[in-house]
Amino acid sequence: MHSPLILIAETRQDLRSATRDHLEHSGFRVLPAFTANDIFSALSTTPVRAVVLDSALRGADGLDLCRDVRERSHVPIILVGDNSSEVDRVVGLELGADDYMAKPYSARELAARLRAVLRRGGDRTTGLRRHSQAMFDGWTVDFARREVTEPGGQPVVLTAAEFALLAIFLDHPRAVIARSRLMELAGVRDGASSDRSVDVLVSRLRRKLGVGGRPAPIVTVRGVGYMFAANVERH
Secondary structure, X not given: OOOOEEEEEXXXXXXXXXXXXXXXXXXXXXXXXXXXXXXXXXXXXXXXXXXXXXXOOOOOOHHHHHHHHHHHOOOOEEEEEOOXXXXXXXXXXXXOOXXXXXXXXXXXXXXXXXXXXXXXXXXXXXXXXXXXXXXXOOEXXXXXXXXXXXXXOOEEOOOHHHHHHHHHHHHOOOOEEEHHHHHHHHOOOOOOOHHHHHHHHHHHHHHHHOOOOOOOOEEEEOOOEEEEXXXXXXX
């Protein structure tokens, strides 16, 4: 099996070189990108497993680019930027990023986070891996193909983190899951913004599952966490 191919769109040459060296030493393959066109060309022609995206990529607004990549692909995105404020992290997550790192970042930590987002995107994410499908409220989730279909038959694209979160809820229907447990199951790192990251992820999933005027069956249990309030059938 080939090593995971990681697309690195990093403005700083020193970080790009150090990151590439460490990732390749850690068992990844690295494909550099310098412009938005490089990114979209790579995504359309090569089996990229994850994207490391600089929010200050030259010739493009990194946040707009993050949103554009997410609209075209479900590939995991780790957004990197010079600002480490909670606002920037939350905005990046709202636009579809799976994780956020402030510069200068450690190549070793980046490798660990890449492994985490790739695990979230794989079959080992949930105990439901033994089932090929799950259904709730007219929705169908195909775990083998990683496809989610709304009641009207239209596919809905979820990011790796969103799919992992949905799988967790489907594995624990009508059970209250604490934020700390969601963090552990979904692979969200510890830290001051971890609770907020989970909330943003839940909000994104709710928006995608809220179609046809029906709210998503994700209930907030104040002061504790969340509950998936739907009956789930597994096949």
